[in-house]
Amino acid sequence: MEIKKLDLTYCERLAEIDKACMSVPYSVSMFQNELENNTCYLGAFCDGILVAYGGMWLVADEGQITNIVVMESHRRKGIGDKILKELEHYAKEEGATVLNLEVRESNQGAISLYEKNGFVRDGLRKNYYKSPTENAVLMSKIIR
Ligand SMILES: CC(C)(COP(=O)(O)OP(=O)(O)OC[C@H]1O[C@@H](n2cnc3c(N)ncnc32)[C@H](O)[C@@H]1OP(=O)(O)O)[C@@H](O)C(=O)NCCC(=O)NCCS
Numbered sequence: 001m002e003i004k005k006l007d008l009t010y011c012e013r014l015a016e017i018d019k020a021c022m023s024v025p026y027s028v029s030m031f032q033n034e035l036e037n038n039t040c041y042l043g044a045f046c047d048g049i050l051v052a053y054g055g056m057w058l059v060a061d062e063g064q065i066t067n068i069v070v071m072e073s074h075r076r077k078g079i080g081d082k083i084l085k086e087l088e089h090y091a092k093e094e095g096a097t098v099l100n101l102e103v104r105e106s107n108q109g110a111i112s113l114y115e116k117n118g119f120v121r122d123g124l125r126k127n128y129y130k131s132p133t134e135n136a137v138l139m140s141k142i143i144r
Pocket of ligand 1: 074109
């Protein structure tokens with residue numbers, strides 16, 4: 001498995017991954033908009049195929065992790081964990097001192113992944129998500 005930074009040429013594959021995995025997937029143009037702005041998208045490749053990604057906004061000294069998505073066929077193999085660690089490494093190199101993220105309250109798998117990597121819960125945003133409506137757990141990690 002190889003992890004590398006993604007550019008605009010991967011937007012169609014990113015949208016495919018989201019369509020397969022997310023209840024409210026990003027479209028190709030949404031990914032294009034993300035990648036044209038101040039974001040870092042890292043992708044995990046298995047046998048040359050993009051099977052997972054992690055996205056992060058960098059604003060001032062904060063990294064906002066937008067999503068980490070691993071194709072179902074490739075889960076529980078450490079890929080999400082590796083992407084998260086690489087995002088943290090990248091954010092540190094860019095001068096960020098804190099990482100923030102939101103996650104669905106019912107998403108125990110993702111919450112475990114973040115807690116295992118030192119993120120702590122620091123708030124709840126009521127009815128933040130749609131389809132289905134659900135609270136967001138706010139999590140952060142100091143990385144300086
Ligand atoms: C959440 C997600 C990214 C995890 O990716 P993954 O590659 O399967 O995770 P890893 O194999 O690296 O797991 C690392 C740790 O996270 C936790 N974890 C991951 N999936 C879990 C699950 N389904 N149930 C419980 N714990 C889980 C475990 O602590 C795991 O360590 P372990 O395997 O030693 O027990 C993946 O399930 C996914 O893409 N889900 C759909 C999209 C999503 O919800 N993304 C998060 C949005 S904020």
